[in-house]
Amino acid sequence: MEDFERELRQAFERRPAPPGLKRRLMEKRRAQRPHRTVVFWQRLAASIVLAAVLAGGVVWRNLEERRKGEAARQQVLTALRITTRALNQMNTRLAAHGRAAQE
């Protein structure tokens, strides 16, 4: 078996690469470089747009929450005004009713 394995080692020695393989490879590499640069800028632009959309969403949500808070505050103030007016009317009536009773 050792003889056969030795034959295999000799038979399976590395073959030289085809002439010009490196040149063709380097040409392909150069050709891919601009494409890779374009892809990089496309990815960067997409990332910026995505970040802007997300930031806009966060800002919009904050503004919306503030607007809703302000609307709720106005509603509470309106309710308080209505309640105050009702209480004042009630007071006036009670006072009038008291005076009428004394007379």
Place this chain on the structure above:
Amino acid sequence: MAHDWQPDFEQLVDEHQSMVFSLAWRMTGDRGLAEEIAQDVFLELDRNLGKIETAAHACFWLRRVAMNRSADALRRRRVRGMDLWVEMEDVHGVPAEDRGSPLSARLEQLLATLPEPQRAALVLRYQEDLTPEEIAATLEAPLATVKSHLQRGLKLLRAKAQNHLKEYVRGA
């Protein structure tokens, strides 16, 4: 730990193009396809150059990717129903200086008739002189499986050689 080794793409191509091409050729049996695979492997190395830490890592990485890309190419070929090695001489015309001895050529043809996992193990063992442990790491396969492929592949190849290469093989 910071490593001082700086990968130089052109130097890596110079050093390993023969290895990558030979692995791809012996796995696919197609010289033109092997050159395409070799180019793809090196272009992938270029994209992953930042991850390569040492010269040994580069060699290991190239072997593994070359074997994976060759397996992918064989899978695509099987889908298209093309035969291994059949086209080799006709379509791609092997230059005389690359043909090697008649025995080498016949052994390579017999190698091509072995099942793919056995062929992969034998190519890494006898072309690259790797140990079974290194072959297992390269192919990402269990050690016991690799040892089994080596034993069976060697036995099968020897049996084929006894039938076909009586005039060449000593001790067969």
